[in-house]
Amino acid sequence: MKNKLALNGLWLALFCLLLLPLAAAGAEKKSNLVGREVLNFTLPSTHDRLITYADEYYGKHHLIITFFPAAFTPV
Numbered sequence: 001m002k003n004k005l006a007l008n009g010l011w012l013a014l015f016c017l018l019l020l021p022l023a024a025a026g027a028e029k030k031s032n033l034v035g036r037e038v039l040n041f042t043l044p045s046t047h048d049r050l051i052t053y054a055d056e057y058y059g060k061h062h063l064i065i066t067f068f069p070a071a072f073t074p075v
Helices: 002-031
Strands: 042-044 050-052
Touching: none
Parallel strands: none
Antiparallel strands: 042 050
């Protein structure tokens, strides 16, 4: 029984080691987006008005946009 458990643990560790390069490759692709210019866009704010990126932020401030899936929704 212990041998079977050890063998399963070894397979799991080997599987995780094989997935590690794939995760690193995905992270490299995402980092290429940092610092690139974006197109003009408009988004709603939390103060019930529309924010236009080109008019209010471009060249004036750094902009970070976050997204929270299912935020403020009953789960």
